[in-house]
């Protein structure tokens with residue numbers, strides 16, 4: 001069963017708020033970054049990737065964010081337009097801030113890491129006054145992402161967006177998306193994550209990300225059910241805890257739980273899994289599918305992205321995801 005009823009009659013299906021950045025993915029894979037000479041540039045940033053994923057799946061999407069007034073910022077803006085994403089709420093920084101960069105290291109299909117350059121980044125300078133109420137009033141689903149909570153004024157901009165979403169009945173999804181680089185302390189992280197999560201209908205995060213929010217609480221066994229239960233006393237209706245290759249588990253407010261296995265994949269790199277999973281899962285819910293069917297769709301979308309070189313550019317269409325599931329069912333995908 002699907003416990004989320006999305007509002008109808010909106011002009012957009014999905015709006016994300018947060019960072020628009022650049023991924024620089026190593027071309028010479030299976031080696032440390034010290035030995036990598038060339039990288040390919042893609043649009044990146046977790047909420048940007050999810051929004052691109054939703055657009056590829058055929059939804060009407062928009063983005064609220066801030067880009068640098070430089071070549072990278074213009075590359076991002078152009079890419080959003082090409083993908084058919086409403087970028088009317090993407091403002092341009094005029095203070096000399098820069099675009100965030102994520103260099104990716106692909107040492108092996110299972111040993112990947114990210115080196116972030118995020119000093120004075122434009123995305124964290126988004127202000128509450130740059131969040132248009134009309135765009136949020138006109139969407140069925142708003143996605144927020146944890147990194148945008150790391151600093152003011154972007155933090156207040158996200159809370160402003162949450163307030164508008166509540167006011168206008170948009171469903172709210174929160175991808176925890178914890179990135180250590182941006183936060184001042186563990187206490188600060190837990191405080192703002194908890195304050196935002198209380199207001200959201202759907203929470204998605206890895207076990208490690210939920211651990212960050214629970215640092216003051218008694219869940220020493222890191223029990224997923226205990227983690228999820230807390231949020232049902234607030235606004236949550238679905239809590240998903242992701243466990244990499246081991247799959248994911250969803251808890252719903254009615255007490256049910258749903259496990260999704262991961263599909264086989266010829267993995268190039270592991271990053272991008274969570275973003276494509278989120279896009280596939282949220283897309284499924286918006287089609288009125290069950291939680292299980294939506295999780296399956298997200299898991300297959302994740303495999304397509306981790307079998308590719310990029311995150312954003314590799315986001316699949318709905319037909320590609322369906323085809324991947326069928327090929328897996330026929331035993332045609334042999335994992336590495």
Ligand SMILES: Nc1ncnc2c1ncn2[C@@H]1O[C@H](COP(=O)(O)OP(=O)(O)O)[C@@H](O)[C@H]1O
Pocket residue numbers: 206242243244245246247248261262263264265267270271272273274275277298299300302303306
């Ligand atoms: N090595 C893998 N093989 C197949 N599927 C994977 C693999 N890693 C991740 N996935 C899929 O992607 C989903 C999200 O991945 P996960 O690593 O948990 O999130 P994140 O990328 O946010 O850390 C998993 O639930 C699983 O379906």
Ligand SMILES: O=C(O)C[C@@H](O)[C@H](O)C(=O)COP(=O)(O)O
Pocket residue numbers: 021023043044045046047049102114270271272273274275276311
């Ligand atoms: O989120 C970023 O700033 C970098 C992403 O674009 C990057 O490609 C990535 O790490 C994806 O994250 P994941 O889906 O959680 O693995």
